[in-house]
Amino acid sequence: MSDEAARPLPLVILGAGGHAKVLVSVARALHLDIQGVCDPQLHRSGQSQWRGLPVLGDDVALSLIAPASILLVNGIGQTVGGVARRKLYEQFSGQGYRFATLVHPSAWVDPDVVLGEGVQVMAGAIVQADSHIGCNTIINTRAAIDHDCSVGQHAHIAPGATLCGGVTVADRCFVGSGATIIQGIEIGEDAVVGAGAVVVRHLPANQRVLGSKGRIANVPDSHQEGSE
Incomplete structure (x- = not known):
């Protein structure tokens, strides 16, 4: 295989909030080529550079880049x-684009x-x-996922959270900062584990567990969107 064929594809970052800042740091720590950033707000403001990267435009600018030539970073x-x-x-997976799986060099991921x-491992x-x-x-x-755990799609295991062995976290769940889920527990789809909570029993879908005493409540139908 030639060096050119083995070289990783360049990255395009989607978004320019706090999470995107961290991902730029991850990509740079991995010595990956970042082609630029697409962000509607930066585009509207007329910025041409963000954190030393070219602003390529809004999301529509991706239509000018062949899907096979880049990897996207969410x-x-x-x-x-x-x-x-x-x-x-x-949206972009449906258009044929692929997303980079990033693992920070200081993370430990068993082979x-x-x-x-x-997936993004910080x-x-x-x-x-x-x-x-x-x-x-x-x-x-600094999240910790122990042996034989399963975490579904579109989930977030927040900073400092711990999943002990054999935990199952279903699709679209949110496990808050510093939370602990003991071994063998199952967390249902769209459930929320609040920051600092200790989960010692199964949590059904669409439920929320709050605080160290594990009080369970329904997850509201809608939430305020964050920009990051």
């Missing part, structure tokens, strides 16, 4: 109940772990043997 962060990140992934397309995170992480999921800074 720079939209995941908020509780937010759908912007998932919709962006589904037997399966990472889906577009600095200091740990993902242990025989775990499976679904597409477009964030394993954030």
Whole structure:
């Protein structure tokens, strides 16, 4: 195989909020080529540079770039109940674009772990043997995923959260900062584990567990969208 064929494709970052800033740092730590950033707000403001990167335009600018020539990086962060990140992934996946799977050099991911397309594993995170992480999921800074865990698609394991062995977290779940889920627990689709919560029993779909005492409540139908 030639050096050119083996070279990773250049990246295009989608979004320019706080989460995107962290992903630029991850890509640079991996010595990857970043072609530029697409962000509607930067485009409207007329900015030509962001964090030393060219502003390529809004999302429409991607139509000028062949899908096979780049990998996208989903720079939209995941908020509780937010759908912007998932919709962006589904929109461009449907157009034939692929999303980069990024693992910070300081993270530990066991060789037997399966990472889906577009997974982002941040600095200091740990993902242990025989775990499976679904597409477009964030394993954030210093989160710990122990052996035989399964995390679904479009989920967010926030900074400092811990999943003990054999935990199942379904699609579109949000596990807050510093939360702990003990071994063997199942978290249903669209459920929310609040920051600092300790989960010692199964959490049904569309439910929220709050605080160290594990109070369970329904997840509201809609949430305020964040910009990151």
